Amino acid sequence: NAGVTQTPKFQVLKTGQSMTLQCAQDMNHNSMYWYRQDPGMGLRLIYYSASEGTTDKGEVPNGYNVSRLNKREFSLRLESAAPSQTSVYFCASQTGNQPQHFGDGTRLSIL
Amino acid sequence: GQQLNQSPQSMFIQEGEDVSMNCTSSSIFNTWLWYKQDPGEGPVLLIALYKAGELTSNGRLTAQFGITRKDSFLNISASIPSDVGIYFCAGSFNNNDMRFGAGTRLTVKP
Numbered sequence: 001n002a003g004v005t006q007t008p009k010f011q012v013l014k015t016g017q018s019m020t021l022q023c024a025q026d027m028n029h030n031s032m033y034w035y036r037q038d039p040g041m042g043l044r045l046i047y048y049s050a051s052e053g054t055t056d057k058g059e060v061p062n063g064y065n066v067s068r069l070n071k072r073e074f075s076l077r078l079e080s081a082a083p084s085q086t087s088v089y090f091c092a093s094q095t096g097n098q099p100q101h102f103g104d105g106t107r108l109s110i111l
Numbered sequence: 112g113q114q115l116n117q118s119p120q121s122m123f124i125q126e127g128e129d130v131s132m133n134c135t136s137s138s139i140f141n142t143w144l145w146y147k148q149d150p151g152e153g154p155v156l157l158i159a160l161y162k163a164g165e166l167t168s169n170g171r172l173t174a175q176f177g178i179t180r181k182d183s184f185l186n187i188s189a190s191i192p193s194d195v196g197i198y199f200c201a202g203s204f205n206n207n208d209m210r211f212g213a214g215t216r217l218t219v220k221p
Binding site: 031033040041042044045048050056058090092097099100102104 | 146155156159213
């Protein structure tokens with residue numbers, strides 16, 4: 001099925017470990033986004049990529065890095081995980097003025 | 112940053128009842144969106160609004176883009192058990208700066 005695919009679906013890390021969350025879309029969308037979702041809060045934008053080769057900070061970028069590997073793939077990296085980064089992470093993609101389409105999320109726990 | 116206030120936080124209703132939820136913002140938006148999220152899944156778009164005053168329906172769902180561009184509401188008529196979930200409003204001034212409300216958790220009792 002067409003859409004946004006995120007891997008892994010679940011992950012547990014120890015404080016200080018590093019990890020890369022993967023996201024791929026097959027809708028030929030230009031823009032891709034990474035959000036985090038915490039209890040009682042709306043989604044908050046971490047980083048986005050308006051087009052292949054460009055990335056920009058969102059609302060809460062500290063502690064994260066991203067790579068727009070090609071038009072399809074946009075990865076999120078935690079270099080040294082902290083308990084405050086325990087969250088559900090969503091990737092989304094979009095083209096033109098159309099609404100964003102979301103993946104099913106990665107549930108990340110940091111002990 | 113821009114703040115979105117979504118209310119109510121939660122609703123417990125009987126099957127067949129109508130539901131209304133809304134979002135207000137301290138800033139104006141060019142686009143208002145309403146998403147639904149089921150457990151373990153990502154948000155799914157319900158309705159998109161692109162013009163102040165716009166009223167749009169999608170089956171039993173109706174949403175409006177407020178005239179001031181600072182608010183939007185979503186109505187669900189004749190609720191059914193599968194309407195259960197978390198509903199999020201989202202507003203954006205440009206494509207790359209979308210802000211979300213904290214969500215309305217809807218429970219429908221059969």
